[in-house]
Amino acid sequence: MYDLPTLEPIRRYKSIAVLTSGGDAPGMNPAIRGVVRTALHHGIKVYGVQRGYSGLINGDIHVLSSKGVSNIVQKGGTFLKSARCSEFHQATIRANAASQLRKLGIEALIVIGGDGSLTGAHLFEEETGLPVIGIPGTIDNDIFGTDDTIGFDTAVNTALNAIDKIRDTADSHERYFLVEVMGRSSGFLAVHVGIAAGAEMIVVPEFAVDVEAISLQLATSKRKGLGSSGIIVVAEGNAPGLTNRLAEQMAHHGHTPYVSILGHIQRGGHPSGHDRVLASCLGAKAVEYLLAGYSDMMVGVNQGQVVDVPLDNLTRYRKGLDPELLKIALQLHK
Ligand code: ATP
Numbered sequence: 001m002y003d004l005p006t007l008e009p010i011r012r013y014k015s016i017a018v019l020t021s022g023g024d025a026p027g028m029n030p031a032i033r034g035v036v037r038t039a040l041h042h043g044i045k046v047y048g049v050q051r052g053y054s055g056l057i058n059g060d061i062h063v064l065s066s067k068g069v070s071n072i073v074q075k076g077g078t079f080l081k082s083a084r085c086s087e088f089h090q091a092t093i094r095a096n097a098a099s100q101l102r103k104l105g106i107e108a109l110i111v112i113g114g115d116g117s118l119t120g121a122h123l124f125e126e127e128t129g130l131p132v133i134g135i136p137g138t139i140d141n142d143i144f145g146t147d148d149t150i151g152f153d154t155a156v157n158t159a160l161n162a163i164d165k166i167r168d169t170a171d172s173h174e175r176y177f178l179v180e181v182m183g184r185s186s187g188f189l190a191v192h193v194g195i196a197a198g199a200e201m202i203v204v205p206e207f208a209v210d211v212e213a214i215s216l217q218l219a220t221s222k223r224k225g226l227g228s229s230g231i232i233v234v235a236e237g238n239a240p241g242l243t244n245r246l247a248e249q250m251a252h253h254g255h256t257p258y259v260s261i262l263g264h265i266q267r268g269g270h271p272s273g274h275d276r277v278l279a280s281c282l283g284a285k286a287v288e289y290l291l292a293g294y295s296d297m298m299v300g301v302n303q304g305q306v307v308d309v310p311l312d313n314l315t316r317y318r319k320g321l322d323p324e325l326l327k328i329a330l331q332l333h334k
Contacts (some may be wrong), residue, residue: 001277003305009291015045016290017061017101018110020078020083021052021117024267025137025151027275028078031112033069034283037137042291047106051081052113053088053120056097062102073276074155076268082113089122091127098128107131108295110286112150114138115314118298122311127294131295133286134311137279139267142186144319145309146300150282153274155182155266156192162262163197165230169258170229170261176200176257178216180243182266183235187321189266190235195329200230202329206321209246215253217333232257281306 014079018035020028039046050060074081083089087093101109109132112122125132136143139155146183159181179199183189187204194202201217203209222228234243247259271279281298285306289299300309317318
């Protein structure tokens with residue numbers, strides 16, 4: 001597991017709140033539990049905000065107990081519910097959300113979510129002065145400043161489970177499969193899944209799709225006797241329908257791959273052991289960082305250590321794919 005910092009409490013809080021926002025990720029529940037149980041251990045009252053920033057705006061905020069977070073570590077999704085909330089992009093709405101917290105005497109907020117959610121958290125802190133700590137929770141693993149995010153490991157394993165089965169059909173029918181995985185504008189999930197699945201090719205949004213090159217490589221593999229079946233992992237990208245369009249374009253080059261879109265199965269399911277431990281530690285450390293006087297930061301993982309990352313950095317920098325990992329992925333293709 002990770003090296004964890006020892007943090008000395010220097011600030012007192014009576015009440016804090018926690019919410020989950022953006023796409024749900026397996027491991028959000030153990031992260032909430034980590035926050036709640038650690039806060040209670042330090043004598044802090046904890047509120048849960050329902051449906052992310054929507055619940056903050058509407059005042060859908062309720063006290064959480066130690067028992068209330070029992071029996072949730074193994075459950076996917078988030079029992080606090082999650083949502084995307086376009087109103088939170090407006091500063092006036094964020095000010096209104098802060099007044100909902102202040103009305104209840106809540107002095108700080110912990111936000112569990114992806115890039116967008118943590119950007120919102122940063123603006124919220126900057127404008128309202130309420131201390132905020134972010135916890136990276138997304139299956140995409142695309143958050144700057146952290147090597148890992150809650151839900152990524154589970155999503156990789158869920159996709160692998162499906163691809164191992166798809167490969168049986170690909171082999172039997174001597175066909176290629178284009179398997180679409182999630183990840184929006186980032187290829188982290190695709191590259192990890194592709195390497196672990198022994199994919200014949202990986203298509204990521206960071207590089208333009210070259211249909212001719214893909215078709216040529218399939219033809220070359222066949223000519224060399226390397227087989228005429230396999231798996232091509234495709235990251236969904238920002239434009240829906242990319243994988244079906246790719247299949248149509250490949251048909252113009254004489255290839256007729258099947259398409260399998262894994263979709264939302266990648267978000268659900270029991271969190272892996274790795275994600276449960278990561279989520280529990282990040283939840284606990286989020287509270288400890290608050291007590292140590294930190295704010296406007298995310299608890300991240302850097303080279304095996306749990307670290308503090310200024311939320312501001314998430315808005316200024318973009319996490320890139322590791323070129324060495326890409327090199328390995330390319331070398332391992334047939
Ligand atoms: P995932 O990685 O799973 O998609 P995410 O947190 O990146 O999660 P988004 O849809 O980008 O998902 O953001 C979730 C919510 O965070 C938005 O619906 C909105 O309420 C808030 N949010 C996102 N970006 C901003 C922003 N620039 N300013 C204020 N709030 C934002």
